[in-house]
Ligand SMILES: [Ca+2]
């Protein structure tokens with residue numbers, strides 16, 4: 001009798017589960033688990049509930065999960081029960097744009113997106129707000145690894161863009177590792193490795209792309225921060241983009257920006273950006289030369305008010321091929337304080353830049369200052 005009772009309970013649970021699949025979870029805060037590495041689009045993607053009920057083909061693919069999340073009101077979370085490489089299909093093109101906002105995709109550090117058969121486009125395109133891309137490796141995309149276009153308050157965290165956990169070379173994305181443009185505001189890139197890409201590591205462009213943060217990343221090095229894995233052009237480039245922050249004043253917020261093909265950080269007609277606590281031109285140990293091929297930090301033209309370092313949050317700018325910092329002729333009112341230029345992180349060993357420590361042109365710049373920690 002006891003056994004029969006348990007059996008009845010099991011049947012009841014099975015019926016309830018069946019009803020759950022039929023009617024689905026609530027429309028808000030839905031979750032879906034990707035359970036195949038196959039890139040396919042054959043499930044019912046009108047909502048996450050419908051996709052779970054009718055996944056089609058090999059199961060629930062990442063592509064199907066994104067479409068269903070876009071079609072489901074409210075915040076959604078996409079996780080994975082599989083690990084390995086998803087080869088985005090040439091026939092299906094790039095993955096769908098994240099266009100409804102509040103979608104979290106968490107690869108858990110075990111998912112690789114490989115775009116070598118994709119034909120065109122980027123890994124992820126975010127054109128909405130408050131999405132999170134976490135723990136995903138993105139390689140061999142024809143264009144950017146991740147493109148945030150007209151998206152706000154998105155978070156890209158703990159991703160590897162342009163190489164893999166082993167630090168493999170020759171597998172970068174064709175364009176920038178991560179691009180932010182077209183009124184991309186308030187986005188954060190945190191704890192990522194962005195190396196080996198065909199253009200720059202991270203690009204922020206246009207006047208309305210403001211208030212973005214790049215913190216705790218390795219840009220132009222292997223994941224261990226011990227060797228160069230150059231982005232072909234710059235580590236970080238800002239073009240006509242203002243009020244963005246590279247690094248920060250708190251522990252762990254600084255980036256390692258080293259080993260890139262041109263400049264570590266290139267500011268082009270970009271105002272009021274802040275650059276704190278980064279290592280520019282050395283390995284993550286702060287001791288080993290790993291210079292960017294040209295300037296460590298280049299302020300190029302038509303700019304004012306960029307801040308490079310602060311008391312207690314200076315940058316280590318050493319071993320770069322040309323000047324440590326160049327302040328170019330048409331720039332004005334830059335503030336350079338509290339940095340170590342041409343030394344190791346401890347400031348006790350010379351690791352000179354190939355040109356000047358600071359090549360000062362333009363007008364009304366402030367270098368150093370009165371008060372502890374402002375010397376450069
Ligand atoms: Ca399917």
Ligand SMILES: [Ca+2]
Nearest residue numbers: 069072073074
């Ligand atoms: Ca949604």
